[in-house]
Amino acid sequence: MSRIGVFVCHCGENIARTVDVEKVAAEAARLPGVAYATDYKYMCSDPGQNLLKNAVAEHRLDGIVVAACSPRMHEKTFRNAAKSAGLNPFLCEMANIREHCSWVHEDRDEATAKASDIVAMMVARVKKDKRLVPITVPVTKRALVIGGGIAGIQAALDIADAGHQVVLVEREPSIGGHMAQLSETFPTLDCSQCIMTPKMVDAANHPNITLHTYSEIESVDGYIGNFQITVRKKARSVIEEKCTGCGVCSAKCPQKKIPNAFDKNLGTRPAIYVPFPQAVPNTPVIDRANCTWFKTGKCGVCQKVCGPGAIDYEQEDRLIVEPVGAIVVATGFELYSITEKPKGSPIKGYGEFGHGTIPDVIDGLTFERLASASGPTGGKILRPSDGREPKQVVFVQCVGSRAREKGISYCSKICCMYTAKHTMLYKHKVHDGQAYVFFMDARTPGKSYDEFWRRAIEEEEAVYIRGMVSRLYQKGDKIVVMGSDVHVGVQVEIEADLVVLATAVQPRAGADTLAQKLGISYDSYHFYSEAHAKLKPVECATAGIYLAGACQGPKDIPDTVSQASAAAAKVMTLFAKDELEREPIVAKVNEKNCVACLYCKKVCPYGAVEEKEIRDRQGNLIRVVAYVNPGVCGGCGTCQASCPSKSVELDGYTDEQIMAMIEAL
Amino acid sequence: MTPAKKLLSYSYYPGCSLHASAKEYDESTRGLFKALGIGLKEVPDWLCCGATPAHNVDELLSLSLCAKNLSLAEGVEGDLAVACAACFSRLKVTQHHLADNETKRKQVEYAIAGAVNLQKPVKHLLEILAKDFGLDRLTEAVQKPLSGLKVACYYGCLLTRPPEVPELDCVEAPTIMERVIGAVGAETVRWSHRMECCGANFTLSRPGVVLKLSGSILDSAKAAGADCLMVACPLCHGNLDIRQKEIEEATGERFGMPVFYMTQLLALAVGVAPGKLGFDSMIVNPLPLLKEKGLV
Ligand SMILES: Cc1cc2nc3c(=O)[nH]c(=O)nc-3n(C[C@H](O)[C@H](O)[C@H](O)COP(=O)(O)OP(=O)(O)OC[C@H]3O[C@@H](n4cnc5c(N)ncnc54)[C@H](O)[C@@H]3O)c2cc1C
Numbered sequence: 001m002s003r004i005g006v007f008v009c010h011c012g013e014n015i016a017r018t019v020d021v022e023k024v025a026a027e028a029a030r031l032p033g034v035a036y037a038t039d040y041k042y043m044c045s046d047p048g049q050n051l052l053k054n055a056v057a058e059h060r061l062d063g064i065v066v067a068a069c070s071p072r073m074h075e076k077t078f079r080n081a082a083k084s085a086g087l088n089p090f091l092c093e094m095a096n097i098r099e100h101c102s103w104v105h106e107d108r109d110e111a112t113a114k115a116s117d118i119v120a121m122m123v124a125r126v127k128k129d130k131r132l133v134p135i136t137v138p139v140t141k142r143a144l145v146i147g148g149g150i151a152g153i154q155a156a157l158d159i160a161d162a163g164h165q166v167v168l169v170e171r172e173p174s175i176g177g178h179m180a181q182l183s184e185t186f187p188t189l190d191c192s193q194c195i196m197t198p199k200m201v202d203a204a205n206h207p208n209i210t211l212h213t214y215s216e217i218e219s220v221d222g223y224i225g226n227f228q229i230t231v232r233k234k235a236r237s238v239i240e241e242k243c244t245g246c247g248v249c250s251a252k253c254p255q256k257k258i259p260n261a262f263d264k265n266l267g268t269r270p271a272i273y274v275p276f277p278q279a280v281p282n283t284p285v286i287d288r289a290n291c292t293w294f295k296t297g298k299c300g301v302c303q304k305v306c307g308p309g310a311i312d313y314e315q316e317d318r319l320i321v322e323p324v325g326a327i328v329v330a331t332g333f334e335l336y337s338i339t340e341k342p343k344g345s346p347i348k349g350y351g352e353f354g355h356g357t358i359p360d361v362i363d364g365l366t367f368e369r370l371a372s373a374s375g376p377t378g379g380k381i382l383r384p385s386d387g388r389e390p391k392q393v394v395f396v397q398c399v400g401s402r403a404r405e406k407g408i409s410y411c412s413k414i415c416c417m418y419t420a421k422h423t424m425l426y427k428h429k430v431h432d433g434q435a436y437v438f439f440m441d442a443r444t445p446g447k448s449y450d451e452f453w454r455r456a457i458e459e460e461e462a463v464y465i466r467g468m469v470s471r472l473y474q475k476g477d478k479i480v481v482m483g484s485d486v487h488v489g490v491q492v493e494i495e496a497d498l499v500v501l502a503t504a505v506q507p508r509a510g511a512d513t514l515a516q517k518l519g520i521s522y523d524s525y526h527f528y529s530e531a532h533a534k535l536k537p538v539e540c541a542t543a544g545i546y547l548a549g550a551c552q553g554p555k556d557i558p559d560t561v562s563q564a565s566a567a568a569a570k571v572m573t574l575f576a577k578d579e580l581e582r583e584p585i586v587a588k589v590n591e592k593n594c595v596a597c598l599y600c601k602k603v604c605p606y607g608a609v610e611e612k613e614i615r616d617r618q619g620n621l622i623r624v625v626a627y628v629n630p631g632v633c634g635g636c637g638t639c640q641a642s643c644p645s646k647s648v649e650l651d652g653y654t655d656e657q658i659m660a661m662i663e664a665l
Numbered sequence: 666m667t668p669a670k671k672l673l674s675y676s677y678y679p680g681c682s683l684h685a686s687a688k689e690y691d692e693s694t695r696g697l698f699k700a701l702g703i704g705l706k707e708v709p710d711w712l713c714c715g716a717t718p719a720h721n722v723d724e725l726l727s728l729s730l731c732a733k734n735l736s737l738a739e740g741v742e743g744d745l746a747v748a749c750a751a752c753f754s755r756l757k758v759t760q761h762h763l764a765d766n767e768t769k770r771k772q773v774e775y776a777i778a779g780a781v782n783l784q785k786p787v788k789h790l791l792e793i794l795a796k797d798f799g800l801d802r803l804t805e806a807v808q809k810p811l812s813g814l815k816v817a818c819y820y821g822c823l824l825t826r827p828p829e830v831p832e833l834d835c836v837e838a839p840t841i842m843e844r845v846i847g848a849v850g851a852e853t854v855r856w857s858h859r860m861e862c863c864g865a866n867f868t869l870s871r872p873g874v875v876l877k878l879s880g881s882i883l884d885s886a887k888a889a890g891a892d893c894l895m896v897a898c899p900l901c902h903g904n905l906d907i908r909q910k911e912i913e914e915a916t917g918e919r920f921g922m923p924v925f926y927m928t929q930l931l932a933l934a935v936g937v938a939p940g941k942l943g944f945d946s947m948i949v950n951p952l953p954l955l956k957e958k959g960l961v
């Protein structure tokens with residue numbers, strides 16, 4: 001006869017409000033095999049855990065059911081308590097009477113009856129629990145960082161400084177991300193290049209960092225501590241080891257008129273190019289779609305002029321396999337555009353702003369390039385259409401953000417601040433110019449942020465108009481901005497020379513595809529989801545994968561850097577151990593019964609099932625059976641549900657246990 | 666063998682204006698459809714849709730009027746063709762609104778003593794011409810191309826709005842009018858006030874507002890080099906054509922800008938006799954312009 005202990009938790013009032021916990025404990029005490037049952041206000045507290053430990057000794061318990069919250073919340077807590085009381089931790093189970101019962105029901109009697117049922121089921125299951133021993137797996141102390149913006153660079157540097165190897169993968173030819181495009185940064189107005197480029201150089205020169213630029217993640221296999229990453233290094237057409245970065249090729253390339261995306265197409269670049277002069281690495285790449293050689297087979301100028309012979313037109317994509325133990329995802333954001341969207345798309349464009357056809361209506365990043373000393377105008381604010389200096393500039397906030405009817409309901413968080421910054425940068429460069437800002441609210445929570453915004457109004461004389469803009473249209477060489485001033489209650493019309501739209505921050509296009517490769521979750525906008533909004537803000541629900549920067553939600557630089565360092569700290573915590581303990585909830589094959597139909601191999605989402613040959617002493621092949629690699633098994637039970645001969649079972653969730661639970665109902 | 670061309674036929678809801686101040690819209694619609702071989706059968710006993718005033722006063726009244734019309738239309742075969750932008754918008758809004766509001770639907774069904782017809786496709790003439798009939802066939806039917814005529818297409822507020830409801834075209838930057846009139850050879854101008862409000866039913870209560878709003882529409886069409894305006898709504902037509910003189914007096918600017926219903930221009934292009942298109946009932950006389958362009 002078993003001696004099970006049942007502990008019913010009140011969870012303050014969370015459970016006790018709707019469930020009669022005393023009654024549940026009293027009914028549990030009457031179940032066959034239960035030696036002790038009680039209730040307590042907070043089981044997870046120190047006295048609660050002591051109650052459990054003392055009861056194990058006093059009542060010689062050989063199994064425990066804690067009826068409380070979800071096992072995701074506290075299973076670990078109570079298994080540790082059971083362990084310290086000398087019990088095998090896997091003989092302690094949780095009955096979830098909070099999320100599955102008290103939180104979702106109103107009727108006290110019905111909820112109480114259901115709670116008792118849940119407890120009875122778990123008692124039935126615990127009686128058939130086996131003592132399990134955790135599986136240990138070695139940890140590969142090498143990290144992968146995806147995305148080389150400020151988030152990825154910071155995380156990579158922190159992990160590398162702690163003495164671990166880091167593989168940094170960046171999609172573009174250079175690292176740097178958006179921060180490399182910015183001019184000066186709020187709230188201190190220090191130059192972005194000056195604080196960013198040294199970090200880029202540090203990352204490239206760090207002995208512990210392997211940098212793969214112009215590369216993407218092809219596939220991801222494995223699990224925490226033991227991932228196998230395949231990286232696709234796209235053909236650069238330039239041999240990195242040979243190139244000295246002299247730039248002769250770019251200077252001589254006859255294709256000069258290709259719009260430079262880094263400069264938001266305000267400037268041009270050749271077909272063989274580095275995106276910006278401070279690029280890291282300073283190795284050019286041939287844009288094959290625009291290169292004469294690749295289009296017509298003629299030209300070859302760069303190959304002729306390149307001294308070290310670094311140009312290789314035959315180069316192909318290469319696949320590189322990198323074993324790593326942890327992954328930091330830092331793929332950042334992109335800006336929403338007001339252009340027309342495909343029919344049926346939940347996100348809409350702005351026809352009322354001309355769908356992006358008015359040349360002097362630009363977005364914030366374009367303004368950053370205009371204001372940047374290393375930008376296409378050398379830091380002069382000039383209109384894209386005619387190169388004139390604009391004397392009246394209208395800034396429009398919340399374009400695409402906080403606009404449910406346009407498909408995005410969240411606040412992009414950074415635009416109130418960068419718009420205030422833009423008005424200042426403008427005033428510093430065009431002293432007789434006037435900046436106007438249309439805004440819904442000014443959201444400036446952050447150290448020295450509100451002071452910064454006030455400065456834009458009080459010292460730099462930006463005129464803030466509270467209200468929305470309904471239409472923008474070209475009239476002669478002016479842009480008419482029609483809006484409302486809700487404080488005064490009038491309609492406003494401003495004839496502007498330049499209009500700057502603070503467009504929404506969105507995840508990168510394709511963020512969902514990468515998430516599917518990594519097996520991490522994302523929200524309806526494709527921002528990556530953290531495991532817990534408050535307590536696990538940098539961890540993914542998938543073990544061993546962490547998040548940093550704007551890929552998780554809109555963020556400014558201070559928030560991005562903090563999160564990147566936090567993600568790095570999590571990686572270092574993981575790497576502090578040589579071996580990882582994994583839950584022994586894995587599938588086992590009964591080799592006697594297995595008929596090797598290998599259906600389980602087809603359905604296993606983790607690829608954990610292999611074929612195993614059984615041979616006699618002479619080495620003759622007798623049979624083939626399925627084998628589950630316990631290091632890879634994710635414990636999902638899919639194989640168990642699909643095996644036609646019932647030859648594979650998950651420890652802790654055997655058919656016998658499940659049947660016992662059903663019978664207890 | 667080429668497949669036989671589909672014979673199109675519609676039930677038709679003209680609305681009050683087309684039987685009164687906008688007779689020429691009705692006449693030209695019938696003329697155009699006849700010339701194109703598209704059937705048009707008027708819904709018997711239809712009533713006023715309530716247009717913009719009704720839903721400002723009593724929502725239930727406005728929904729019930731439209732619901733009644735929809736149920737009357739049930740008896741006539743074919744999708745429901747609507748010419749007036751206001752009727753079109755109200756009928757669509759009614760279907761949209763009652764489809765996901767059961768309480769209101771029950772109230773309305775009580776009021777009209779019958780079921781609401783949520784299924785009948787309600788189509789604006791533009792949609793019928795551009796999508797069902799097709800722009801290629803429209804071009805084929807042309808006898809007198811409108812080449813040389815510079816048209817400013819004016820949508821007004823209601824053709825595409827409220828968003829998600831009429832689904833005629835892009836809400837804020839539609840092109841359907843330009844595509845349709847372009848198919849018969851007219852030149853369309855790019856201009857800024859295609860979607861601005863003309864003042865609509867403030868025409869009697871706050872004429873000052875109308876003069877300002879409609880004035881800026883005429884102003885911007887003229888600045889864009891248009892010879893004329895083309896509209897698909899009797900309310901817009903009233904403000905822009907009938908009040909044009911008044912606007913000229915108030916602003917001191919001369920426009921002399923004829924305001925056509927879309928069907929007048931289309932019918933002219935496919936060979937309907939000018940005498941049947943109601944040009945003589947327009948306040949700003951279009952004949953000098955049409956003569957100059959060699960169209961009459
Ligand atoms: C107009 C504007 C002005 C701003 N001004 C300021 C300011 O003054 N102060 C401030 O604090 N913040 C400012 N910000 C915010 C700042 O830009 C962000 O906080 C910061 O860039 C976020 O960094 P990140 O690394 O998360 O993302 P990103 O900078 O977007 O970097 C992501 C990187 O990942 C790479 N990547 C993406 N997908 C993949 C993939 N699948 N595989 C490999 N690599 C990939 C990208 O190429 C990129 O290099 C501003 C933002 C804007 C738009």
Ligand code: SF4
Pocket residue numbers: 249252253254255270271272286290291292293294299300301302303
């Ligand atoms: S081969 Fe291509 S990249 Fe090289 S110089 Fe010619 S056009 Fe430029």
Ligand code: SF4
Pocket residue numbers: 397398399401402410411412413414415416417440441442443502
């Ligand atoms: S940060 Fe400011 S401008 Fe940006 S979406 Fe939020 S409220 Fe609007």
